[in-house]
Amino acid sequence: DGGITQSPKYLFRKEGQNVTLSCEQNLNHDAMYWYRQDPGQGLRLIYYSQIVNDFQKGDIAEGYSVSREKKESFPLTVTSAQKNPTAFYLCASSIPGAAQGFRFGQGTRLTVV
């Protein structure tokens, strides 16, 4: 059964460190997304990619970077330039324009210590 997997589930970052969140899917979806969720708020789009080797900034891309070298993988790096990184990060994938198929991972909770 296909799905989308995020790891790790919990991540702790020291001040000034870069950390990378993993997102892997075996759904054969072309598009992948990274969202950030803060307490009591909806999801905000960080980056998205519609095809391998191409990605676009979302609404809150500053302090983050991504790569899309393989269709199955879309890792997110939270850099030291992101001043308030503590949040719940969600990865998703879809077939653009399809009637169904928007799937989310189980999330990574990042905490700055």
Added chain:
Amino acid sequence: KQEVTQIPAALSVPEGENLVLNCSFTDSAIYNLQWFRQDPGKGLTSLLLIQSSQREQTSGRLNASLDKSSGRSTLYIAASQPGDSATYLCAVGSGNTGKLIFGQGTTLQVKP
């Protein structure tokens, strides 16, 4: 810029009650609208997807409606159960890129 709003932010009802969750959006030029469920500390599960040309979708005890002209969608839950307790998020797709713009969510508690 598209903005999505959900009211109320929280709702508590007794078991068995029928209820309606509301979602409004500012730009009627949408591609689709989706309702998701989120349990605490978990990812999102898609409940219903309404294409821009549709008026409603149904799945079991859930019914979602869409009125583009007024910029509104509702999620109707019939005969609520304690297992329905979760946060419900509405998201608007603006264009075929698949990008979704989310509301803040409504946290529902169904009391036994």
